[in-house]
Amino acid sequence: MKKLINTPESVLADALAGIDAAHPHLKVDHVNRVIYRAEPTRAGKVALISGGGSGHEPLHGGFVGFGMLDAACAGEVFTSPTPDQMQEATKVADSGAGVLHIVKNYTGDVMNFEMAAEMAEAETGVKVASVVVNDDVAVQDSLFTAGRRGVGLTVLLEKIVGAAAEEGQDLAAVTALAHRVNDSGRSMGMALTSCTVPAAGKPTFDLPDDMMEIGVGIHGEPGRHREKLADAASIAKQLVDPILSDMDFTGSAAIVMLNGMGGTPQIELYIMYNEVAKLLEAAGITVARNLVGDYITSLDMAGCSVTILKADEEMVNLWDAPVNTAGLRWGV
Amino acid sequence: MKKLINTPESVLADALAGIDAAHPHLKVDHVNRVIYRAEPTRAGKVALISGGGSGHEPLHGGFVGFGMLDAACAGEVFTSPTPDQMQEATKVADSGAGVLHIVKNYTGDVMNFEMAAEMAEAETGVKVASVVVNDDVAVQDSLFTAGRRGVGLTVLLEKIVGAAAEEGQDLAAVTALAHRVNDSGRSMGMALTSCTVPAAGKPTFDLPDDMMEIGVGIHGEPGRHREKLADAASIAKQLVDPILSDMDFTGSAAIVMLNGMGGTPQIELYIMYNEVAKLLEAAGITVARNLVGDYITSLDMAGCSVTILKADEEMVNLWDAPVNTAGLRWGV
Structure with a gap:
C-alpha cells in the first residue's frame, strides 16, 4: 500500500x-x-x-x-x-x-x-x-x-x-x-481500478489490467458488470444511457457533474466530459451549468461518475448564488 | 495502461x-x-x-x-x-x-x-x-x-x-x-508512483512497491534519491527542509501550496498539509494563505509537492484579488 x-x-x-x-x-x-x-x-x-x-x-x-x-x-x-x-x-x-x-x-x-x-x-x-x-x-x-x-x-x-x-x-x-x-437527478459511475482502504492495506477488490467495472459504488461495491477496457466514448455512453433511460430529461436544462473518483487526473476527466457533453446534446439536453473535477471520491480509485440533474430556473439561480467552501467557491 | x-x-x-x-x-x-x-x-x-x-x-x-x-x-x-x-x-x-x-x-x-x-x-x-x-x-x-x-x-x-x-x-x-x-519562492516534490504517458503506454520509470522518489520532477524526471516508503511526517520534512535550507524564510509570512501530483486523493493531501504546517510553525513562518489540492500535476502520478512563497503585503493583497478561472476562483 x-x-x-x-x-x-x-x-x-x-x-x-x-x-x-x-x-x-x-x-x-x-x-x-x-x-x-x-x-x-x-x-x-x-x-x-x-x-x-x-x-x-x-x-x-x-x-x-x-x-x-x-x-x-x-x-x-x-x-x-x-x-x-x-x-x-x-x-x-x-x-x-x-x-x-x-x-x-x-x-x-x-x-x-x-x-x-x-x-x-x-x-x-x-x-x-x-x-x-x-x-x-x-x-x-x-x-x-x-x-x-x-x-x-x-x-x-x-x-x-x-x-x-x-x-x-x-x-x-x-x-x-x-x-x-x-x-430530479441521477448518477452512474465506473472504475478502472480498486481503491485501498488504509486499515485493510490491500485493494478492496481485484480488477484485472484489461478490465473495468461499470456501475461501481463509491466504496468499491460491485456495479452492474465487468468488461474489457473501452474508449472514453463507449464508457460515457455506458454511464449516460442508463441515466437517460431511468428518467425523462428530454428538452430540459441540466446541471451536470463529471466527477473523478480520486485517482484520475483532470486531463482524463475533460476527455470524459467532452464525450458526455456530446451525448447530452444529441439527447436534446441543454447543459446549464457543469462541474468537472473531484467532488465525491473513493480514496485512490481511478474512474469517474456522471450526475445529471434536471434543473428548473429556481435550481439554476440557487446554483449561481455565492458559496464559500473548500470544495466549491464563487461569488465571495 | x-x-x-x-x-x-x-x-x-x-x-x-x-x-x-x-x-x-x-x-x-x-x-x-x-x-x-x-x-x-x-x-x-x-x-x-x-x-x-x-x-x-x-x-x-x-x-x-x-x-x-x-x-x-x-x-x-x-x-x-x-x-x-x-x-x-x-x-x-x-x-x-x-x-x-x-x-x-x-x-x-x-x-x-x-x-x-x-x-x-x-x-x-x-x-x-x-x-x-x-x-x-x-x-x-x-x-x-x-x-x-x-x-x-x-x-x-x-x-x-x-x-x-x-x-x-x-x-x-x-x-x-x-x-x-x-x-521569493521554492518548491520540492516527491512521488509514490510513476506516471504513464499515453503515447508510451507504460510507466515512465519503475519504482518498487516499497520505495519512493524524493525530489521528483513533474515529468517523472529523477529526483535526489530513492528510499523506503516513510510516513507523512518524514516525507514532509524531506520536502520542507531543503526549501528552508535554500532560502531564509525566518519570521516571514508565506503563501504555501500543498499540491497533489494527479493520482493522490485529497484525504492524503490534507494529512501532508498538516505535517507541513507543523514544520512551518516550528520554523517561525506564518502561513498567510494556502492551497491544498491538485494544481500542477504529472498525469496519474501519486505524490505531492510543497511550494513556499515568502510573501510581502503586496503579494498577499494581489493573492486575495478576485480570480475567475477553472482552477482558482474567488471574489467573482
Missing part, C-alpha cells in the same frame, strides 16, 4: 487536523469529529448537516461553509459516523430554525441519522427534517444499501439547498426543495 | 474539446491549441501568456481567465508547445500594452518562447517581456533543464502577477513583480 499517511489508525485524525490548519473558515471539533463553519449559524437560518464515512473528500467537510453545509460529521474511512456525532452537530448548528439532515442512502448512515434526530429532538426540542439521497441508477440494492445508493447528486443537492437556506427559506421549504432535487 | 481516453493520439484534442465544452469563460483555438479568455484583453491591460506540455492540468489552461492568464498554449503531453503556437497567442492576446511570457524552466519551453517573442516582435511590434520560473530546489540541472526546474511556484506567480496586470500595472512593473515572486 502506497499512501501519504502516518499510520492507518491516524488517517482520520491527521486529515481533520490538516483541514483545520488549511481553512480559517472552518472549525473542527476533534473529539466529536465534526467540521463546522467558524461563524455560528445565523439566527433564523435553517442549518444543513451531512456526514458519512471519510475517503470521499471533498465530500462532506469540503462543502461546509457559507452557502452550503453548516456542519459535517466525519466517520472513519468508509464507515458511518455515530449517532452521537450527528446529535452533537445537530445541537451545535441549530439556531432555532431547525436542521435538515442530508443523508446518503447507506444502511448505516440512514439508521444513525434517524437515531440522532430522535435523540436531538428529545433532548433539546430541535426540529429535524431529513432527505435521503438515492441517485445511483447502477443497482437497486447493494452491499450497504436497501434501494439505490446515494452518490454524486449529494454534491449538487448540498449546493442548491444550501443556497435556499442561506436565503432564509424555512425548514419545510428547504426540505421540500431537497426532496425535489433528489427526485 | 488504464486511462479514460479514446486513443493516445487524440488525448490533447479531446481534452481541449472538453475544456471548451465545460467553460463558457474560455475560448479554444483548436487549430493552434491555444486557450484564451472568451473576452478579448481589455485595452491597456498587459497580457499574460503561459504554456507548456499537457498532462499538468489544471496548469495552464485552467488558469486562463479574469485575474490570471490571458492565454495558454498547450503542447502535446510533456512536450513543449511550438513557437508558432506561442506567437499566435502573443499576437491575439496583446491589446497594445505588451505581453509577459511566463515560462517554466525547461530547455524546450525556454527556447520556443524566446523564438516566439522574437517572431511576434518582428512581425507586429508587440512588446514582449518574459520570466523564467525555476523554483525546484531538488536538483540543479536535470533531464530537460539547464538550472533548476520550474514547478509549483508557477501557479502562485500566475495568480499574483495576473492580479497586478488586472489592476493596470504596466509591462515593466508586471515583469519586475514576476521576477520578484520567482526570487
